[in-house]
Amino acid sequence: MNFYFAPMESITMYPLRNIHKDMFAGSVSKYYSPFVTAAKSKHFKNREKNDILPVHNTPFFEGNVSSLVVQIMSGNSETFLWAAKEIAQLGYKEINLNLGCPASTVVNRHKGAGLLADPDYLDSMLSEIFEAKENTPELKDIEISLKTRLGIADENEAGKLMEIYAKYPISELTVHARVKDDFYKNTPRLDAFCSSMKRYRECGGKAPICYNGNIFSKKDYEDTMDKFESNGITNEVSSMMLGRGILENPALARELTGGEVLTAPELKEYLTKLYAGYEEYIPEDRNVIFKLLEHWAFIHTHFANCDKYLKAIRKARSKGEYLAAVRNIFASCEFK
Ligand SMILES: Cc1cc2nc3c(=O)[nH]c(=O)nc-3n(C[C@H](O)[C@H](O)[C@H](O)COP(=O)(O)O)c2cc1C
Structure with missing residues (x-):
């Protein structure tokens, strides 16, 4: 297949x-x-x-x-x-x-x-x-x-x-x-x-x-x-x-296809690369974050009991706030 x-x-x-x-x-x-x-x-x-x-x-x-x-x-x-x-x-x-x-x-x-x-x-x-x-x-x-x-x-x-x-x-x-x-x-x-x-x-x-x-x-x-x-x-x-x-x-x-399941470090790297990729052609932090939020709408399912942390990601308005919120969700929520 x-x-x-x-x-x-x-x-x-x-x-x-x-x-x-x-x-x-x-x-x-x-x-x-x-x-x-x-x-x-x-x-x-x-x-x-x-x-x-x-x-x-x-x-x-x-x-x-x-x-x-x-x-x-x-x-x-x-x-x-x-x-x-x-x-x-x-x-x-x-x-x-x-x-x-x-x-x-x-x-x-x-x-x-x-x-x-x-x-x-x-x-x-x-x-x-x-x-x-x-x-x-x-x-x-x-x-x-x-x-x-x-x-x-x-x-x-x-x-x-x-x-x-x-x-x-x-x-x-x-x-x-x-x-x-x-x-x-x-x-x-x-x-x-x-x-x-x-x-x-x-x-x-x-x-x-x-x-x-x-x-x-x-x-x-x-x-x-x-x-x-x-x-x-x-x-x-x-x-x-x-x-x-x-x-x-x-x-x-x-x-x-029988390969390894997704790991948390892999997902982290993927999100970091996506931020850098979007940053190259979307001028403002806010808009890069909005783009990433389209991904978080799907990706959040990997984190148990993550509502509070997800809210912080959604509220982020600068790159610093966004990255801190992402670090928090990885550090605080069980990855599934
Ligand atoms: C937000 C969104 C945008 C989409 N854009 C396109 C598109 O540009 N061209 C297309 O053929 N299908 C588009 N689709 C349909 C998807 O390619 C796919 O057929 C659909 O999501 C069903 O597959 P899935 O259940 O694996 O998601 C879109 C679907 C969504 C949810």
Whole structure:
């Protein structure tokens, strides 16, 4: 099983990706950028462009094979193809189309999971993309993968979607086993995921399949694998994408591949490096701390009875206050 680091808007930016790759090398085979928007104006936002510039992502270009996948948010083939060419020119080898974002600002513009509402339109968009890819020299060698949900409101929508995906030479199909209306709530729809994958194969879909949803621990992984086995799809799923689980436990992929569990000194080093990484491009202490708080929202689960100490981290307004509060939580709370 391969493990991938999921795209997470505003969180999995280049400092995090580089530091994670440096410290937990080998356990994650691909990282995804949060989506870059393929706007009608044919300009990337500065923040998004900055995040994918090769100069900020040098560890991912070693050996001339980029293990960083850039994700595009687009609602039509024209802007997708423009963005894909720009990204190909930067040296990336795989581009991923976002068909899963449930935010209403995205869905209402018929992007992200919004594209799942009109399968015929999605079919024509993919047809235009793959036809143009064949006829565009800059795009010939680039791989295009999809990250989708099972539908908008009902998992039975997935059958039709799988018939469509099976028609195109996508390089990988990642499925977040929820529908748009689930957002990130409830448990993933594992039975629907399994039957959809069978449908995808029945329709001739050949792409490797990546599962995504609620893998936080070895137990979650094993339970999910059991489910795949009882549904006869174990051999069909070659990778798992980890999102909130790997933010909570940066060593999760290592643990799932039989390696050591996360240690407190490792987590401390990771947080110290993240602070330094964010400090390089975020001007004020306060804003660096806000960025780190996005991580603490996941990481605090490692500390028992930590409310008081966590509050001090949240209240920190200077680097000194923040570092002292972090030292305190490590010194005072049991690490689990
Ligand atoms: C804050 C946040 C931001 C996200 N941003 C993106 C994104 O930019 N692109 C994307 O495809 N998915 C995005 N996702 C979805 C995750 O990649 C992943 O599919 C989801 O969290 C389910 O996986 P998990 O249960 O392992 O977290 C985001 C999720 C969260 C919670």
